[in-house]
Amino acid sequence: MKPVIYIISTPLSLRDYRRYGIEELQNKNVDVDIVDISSLIYPDKYKGNNVRSCDFCNVSYVSKVQDLDLFINQRRVDHVYITIGFLPKRILFKLMKKGSKVAVQMWGPIPLAHVGTHRFISRIKKPIVITKKIMTKLYEQVKYGNIEYDYYLSVDEVKNKQNILCHSYDYYLHLLDANNVKNQSNSNSSVVFLDQMLPYHPDFSLSGIKNTINSRSYYQKLNDYFSFVENKLKVRVVIAAHPRSIGVENYSELFQGRDVIIGMTNQLISEALFTITHYSTAINYSVINNKKIVYLLSSELISIGMKNQLELMAFETDSEIVNIDITDGFYQGNNNNNNNKYKEYKKKYITQRCDDITNGQIIINELLVNN
Incomplete structure (x- = not known):
């Protein structure tokens, strides 16, 4: 070998x-x-x-x-x-x-x-750095060819x-953890938020894109929505924390005492009533475990140009979008996930192997x- x-x-x-x-x-x-x-x-x-x-x-x-x-x-x-x-x-x-x-x-x-060109340009934080990267790629194309x-x-x-x-990767980890993860389809004890640590995500700085999200406003809106869901549906909201959040000091305190758990996303989703997200790729676990998805939109998401991305993911999974800037737009828990859409999504984005x-x-x- x-x-x-x-x-x-x-x-x-x-x-x-x-x-x-x-x-x-x-x-x-x-x-x-x-x-x-x-x-x-x-x-x-x-x-x-x-x-x-x-x-x-x-x-x-x-x-x-x-x-x-x-x-x-x-x-x-x-x-x-x-x-x-x-x-x-x-x-x-x-x-x-x-x-x-x-x-x-x-x-x-x-x-x-x-993402529209004008919006992309407006988000560029370091135009000189971006230009340098483009020139480097052009140089390498000339020198090394195809x-x-x-x-x-x-x-x-x-x-x-x-x-x-x-x-x-998500389906692979699901296979590795298959003996430990059991789908609790009738569970109603929790709702899982797929955290993306948007105000602190390092990919913004790596890509040279300006992050305009106001941390205080963003987390306040999230927590208000979580409280509504907990009171309305008599469940608890659990935070499936982004893996890189481990490097953010006192990160769990941003969620006002809710359980913040790293490294157990698949398990948490398998036991949840449904999942909440913005545009996290961890929705793969929601599809794998056949759980409903609710996408959260807000002015913060619009400010970083991700409204189209969120809407596309909601369309691909036939799921509901809730604008948490609007108090009467809260999810009531009434939509049913479309199994055919989930099958299509799994084949397109999760695995094509039989x-x-x-x-x-x-x-x-x-x-x-x-x-």
């Missing part, structure tokens, strides 16, 4: 360690190395101590091009590289130069609404590519053994 080297461009969390398939491969005695190049890709954000060390597995950290070259030259040609998402072409070229095979593990597809990955690990087939169909083979085993069978 061929050894594997994972190339990651953001610091590895325990959640990533599981959902990327690294833990499963190591448990099945696959020789796996992990290389963190986040300091090389995002030097302004990840410098020295800003890249947290990993305390649950061995990770090699590379911050200079010369160090990456040295690492590659010390590895055998038969290693298979798996990159998490697409890397700059200059990095991909280095990985392929020695003759090793390279696969890209793609994020699962999501419904993606069009260099391509050897394999695409994806939920849906990429046209004219060598595809290996995998499950979405089996429940785990992603780690798929990688072994179709990438490490048969290629």
Whole structure:
């Protein structure tokens, strides 16, 4: 069996360690190395101590091009590289130069609404940085041409590519946790909010987009709505906290004493009456567990240009939208989820496979053994 080297461009969390398939491969005695190049890709954000060390597995950290070259030259040609998402072409070229095979593990597809050009431009926080990134990509296109990955690990087939169909990360984790998660279809003890930590989400700064959400106003509206639901339906609202919220000081206090739980989203949804969200991709768990979804709109969501995205996701799942700026628009719990819509959504965005083979085993069978 061929050894594997994972190339990651953001610091590895325990959640990533599981959902990327690294833990499963190591448990099945696959020789796996992990290389963190986040300091090389995002030097302004990840410098020295800003890249947290990993305390649950061995990770090699590379911050200079010369160090990456040295690492590659010390590895055998038969290693298979798996990159998490697409890397700059200059990095991909280095990985392929020695003759090793390279696969890209793609994020699962999501419904993606069009954002108007004028709105996008108005949200740009650092136009010089954005321009520099565009120029870098153009330069790499000229220098390296149409260099391509050897394999695409994806939920849906990429046209004219060598595809290996995998499950979405959420469905993969659902399979891994199948013995611990039981769908409580008749449960009515809780409603789950799929938190996105919108006022603090790091992707805004990474992408150079200005975050205009007022934290105080945003959380006050959320808590008012949660209180309404709790009083009206005689249930408790539980917060399925965003995984990265662990880095925000006193984050749980923002939800006025409600249970704030990290790392148990699938379990929480399986036991819930329904789920509440803005446009979180964790609705995959709602679809998998056949739970109703209510989408929350507010002026804060409109201010960051996500109204179209929210409306598209509601359409794709045939679900209700509630504007929490309007007090008489609160959800009454009357809509029924459309099973046909959920089946379509699952096939488009969660998995197209007809089996429940785990992603780690798929990688072994179709990438490490048969290629």
